[in-house]
Amino acid sequence: MLRMPRARGQARCGLGEGDRVEADELLLLVAGGDQKAFEELYGLVSGPVFGLVRRVVRDPAQSEEVAQEVLLELWRSAAKFDPGRGSAMSWVLTLAHRRAVDRVRSARAAGEREQREALRANQPAFDQVTEEVEAGLEREWVRRCLDRLTVLQRQSVTLAYYEGYTYREVAEQLSLPLGTVKTRMRDGLTRMRECLGGVA
């Protein structure tokens, strides 16, 4: 049996500023086919990717599946990353979010939602699990800033981003006109930007 040293490419959860810069450089190396760089990139992004996907998809097995697909897609599509348009971490998480949302919507469409809700009732809440993870400053900041939004802003943003609902579904759930939901989403995001500005 092999020893499996874990120093390299081990998943981390915090997102320090240095990590974000490093992720940019690594992703460019990965685009050139550098597998070692991919291992390091994995260490930086797998925690954020997995956590985000799990937050949206909820089901543990499906979350793992989607996260794996996302990470493999990073390898395949690294050449599409353009550092001029944003950080690698943003690119990665945007991709992860899109895939997670696609999955949760098709699961809903297939009527699995209720089943999974039922299953979930017998499992520890994910938030509890997440609490055990070393959180870092960002987690606190995001929570604090979300608290500063109006109720409708917060609900519009979180139902869409964390639960994967379309803005039409959000409007339905909140009994609001479509236009109002779009505005609340926009105002909510902008206010988050102002609140989080210092951390970026």
Added chain:
Amino acid sequence: MSLFRREDPHSLAAPYALDALEPPERIRFERHMKDCDRCTAEVRALSEDAVRLAWSTAAPPPAAMRDRVMLAVRTTPQDPAPQGASHASARTRATQLPPHVWGAQPPPRQRRRIPLFVPFATATAAAALVVASLFAVQANRTQDRLTAEQDRSREIAHVLAAPDARAGSGRDGRGRTIGVIASATEGSAVVTLGGYGAPAGGRVHQLWLMRPGAQPRSLGLFASDTPLVATGLGASATSLAVTVEPAGGSPQPTTQPIVQLALKSVGFGE
């Protein structure tokens, strides 16, 4: 269509940044963005904001996920750079992307040349990754090698088709890896090496089956980075080993194994 007639398409920037549009709307909005610099800039800013919501969700992934992803990466080809700029650097290529880099469109799937594989695409995560590695086997081969490759791909597909196919991998102290996808019921395995390169002096990497109380049995020679299909593995198989041997291989190992992998984790010896 009537959507945009009645409302300002710019108002969809925030829902778009939150992935809160339905697919047809998403596509329509992206089409609109190509001719709308203001929308593109706005979506970019709002997307950065949305991503911050992800900061609070990071969580450690299961340890086994790493091995599966790395195994898949070793055998999965990368998509060519967009718009055929194959000689440009990653940075140069990236600037030639379509206006909206946030890539609402999933990258095109690897073409399925052998329909046989289709059922696995919806199976477990491991199987999905394995299928990706299969396409890698077939990718970028010259025509004269294609037939042989396809034969081997079918062999590989056969291993993967087994309901009990499982993936495992190991790493030595220098970060080099061995990956295996095996079926105990089929008695077969697909084995890949990562990071070992070609041995010097025309020598070869030879794969051995190790069993308790029996001589090692040769399972074949590795040809560069392509996976090796090993068959006839009995339930008593305990581990795989790789040695460096003279060109053409040896009847029995003549050197110490450079790497070994226990097969228990992939369902043998149970």
